[in-house]
Amino acid sequence: MTGTSGLRFYNLSHRWGHGMPEWPSSPGVNVAVRKFHAKDGVYETEFEGIMHRGTHMDAPLHVRENTPSLTGYPLWRFFGTGVAVSIPKGKWGIITAEDLETATPAIREGDIVMINTGMHRKLADSDEYYAYSPGLYEEAAEWLVERRVKMVGVDVQALDHPLGTKLVDHGPGPSHPHLMEEYRNETGRDVMKDFPYWEIAHKTLMVKGGIPGIENVGGDLDEVTGRRCTLMAFPWRWPDGEGCGVRVVAVVDPDQAFRFETGDQGPGR
Structure with a gap:
């Protein structure tokens, strides 16, 4: 979408609301209409879940006790220059530090980073998306912290590889114990030895890094992949919030796109 200023705006979020595909956990999202125009003169819905x-942002409090909630993130982390990088991966693929190091455009210190594995095109209420997706694990997360990036988004089911979650024998898991046997049959290895840590990327x-993490990035992600642009995503001002739906937006100035893509950081970096 092109605004009156000539800037091009790209929505990097999936549709949110009743009937959307959900991570295999409970409770789900329930949206009910409570008031109608014909009866009440207004239209009003109620959300429970x-x-x-x-497409949502996690806070440290989600995975570690006595850590900051959403309002613990400083506002400057939610807006800035960054890149959307293509790192295509298949079933149970691991995003590595080398993948990030060699990504195009190059990931710089202070960037906001959106990672496109291709999985956002397969978002559905399916095992393919939620149980067999690729993802981040310890090595890549450490690389992003060392690179001091500002914010990270991924187009997969969680910030962590699915085999680093409660789907297998981590935390309150295994919620999907069959995956452990499938992994052994497919690779000949023990999933708990290959993925010993519970949500280590989170x-x-x-x-460790204070970096906001966004899960299930999608929408127009392909249209900005391979580009340097302005990126933003703001959660609610929710003092006790450990997670929040966000609208991720990329903005491209056609007049400056060449400068950004060829290494000139341009004004306002």
Whole structure:
């Protein structure tokens, strides 16, 4: 979408609300219409559910006790220059530090980073998206912290690889014990030896690095992948919030796109 200023705006969020695909956890999202124009003169809906659904941001409090909530993130982390990078991965693929190091455009210190594995095109109420997706794990998360990036978004089911979550024998899991046997049959290895840590990418990015993490990025992501642009995503001002749906937006100035893509940081970096 092109605004009156000539800037081009890209929505990097999935549709949010009743009937959207959800991570295999409970409770779900329930949206009910409470008032109608014909009866009440107004239209009003009511929402019930947790915020860790669809395109949303996590806070450190989600994974570690006595750590900051959403309002613990400083505002400057939610807006800035960054990149959307293509790191295509298949079933259970791991995003590595080398993948990030060699990404195009190059990821710089202070960037906001959106990672496009291709999975956002497959968002559905399916095992393919939620149980068999690729993802981040310890090595890549450490690289992003060391690079001092500002914010990170991924187009997969969570900040962590699915085999680093409660789907297998982590925390309150396994919620999907069959995955452990499938992994052994497919690779000949023990999933708990290959993925020994529970949500280590969450903890490394948010607790260690203070980096906001956004899950289920999508929408127009392909249209800005491979580009340097302005990126933003703001959660609610919610003092006790550990997660919040966000609208992720990329903005491209056609007059400056060449400068950004060829290494000139341009004004206002």
